[in-house]
Amino acid sequence: MPDRNEAALQFLLTRRSRPAKTLTDPAPDRAALQPILTAAARSPDHGKLEPWRFIVLERGALARLADLVETRGAERNEAPAQIAKAKSAYQDSPLAVVVVSAPVQSDKIPKIEQVYSAGAVCLALLNAALASGWGANWLTGWPVYDRTFLRDGLGLGDDETVAGVIHIGTQTNPPPERPRPDLDAITTWVDA
Template sequence: MPVPNPAVTEFLMSRRSRPAKTLAAPVPTREDLGPILTAAARTPDHGMLQPWRFIVLPPAAMPRIADLAESFGTDDTSRKKGRKQFELGTLAVAVIASPKPSDKIPQMEQILSAGAVCLALLNAAQAAGWGANWLTGWVSHHAAFGAAFGLTEGEFIAGFIHIGTETMEPADRPRPDIDALTTWIGA
């Protein structure tokens, strides 16, 4: 018989991302971040390939990264949006999808694992009491921006998990109609 864990269920049922622009200092220290990254790395990983890695972007790096993002924008809107993602940031962890060559584990499974790491990192940060938000945007998919982070061929940014002290609790938003999204297959 299953043994429920009501505290975890309640956390998952009520969890809500905190907008990155509402996060402030203090941010997690290296010591605070260790258990959060460890929890995120417990993500399902078929074949134990570890098809992801982390790059921590501390507050001191954010102005340089904001400048970098702005420099790769193709128009005023993208330049402003790219800059704003990091200019307003406190600390972020870039989750790098890093698929490995494998005859047994399809690349798609490895990419899905990297996405699962993003959500696990978000949840672990929030479970530790921090506000957190998972952002992507055009900068995540821009090859030259990624190259500035030392990404190798085949790697890409699965997301930036911004972590800090929440300054406000956002209102909940409408949630999906599970019955409308679920199909049960009969015998």
């Protein structure tokens, strides 16, 4: 039998994201965020290309982005409720880490594998924040698909996208439980 890490397995079997709207100050400072980012950077990365990077958004940057969401939402004719929801995700967040998918040219590693690696970084970052005792939630929303918001707000290049925005802070309420997938319905066993 392999050696089991029972604590890690129990964490993964019971982990729950904390709704971003329930997160408040304090948020991790740079020293507390360092091991969380380090854990996320250990995600599978076929070819060791590091096709992702982090942008840490502190309060001032989040306020600036909330204003940009409002401006861009009006320019895009987004529904007022959608603008308000997206604005509040930035305005009310104590801290957020943007995981930027930044595929690199490679003859060996397809772009799709590099994009999947960025998704793995998001989950590792979320789990590392939760395991560190913080509340955390992985969000996106219409602003991260708007090229003007990405360019003007986050400084992303034309070949970069956002894999996820991980909001991190102190949880104010216990996380709600939700239904989980029926493993029998989503699993196929193949023996031959």
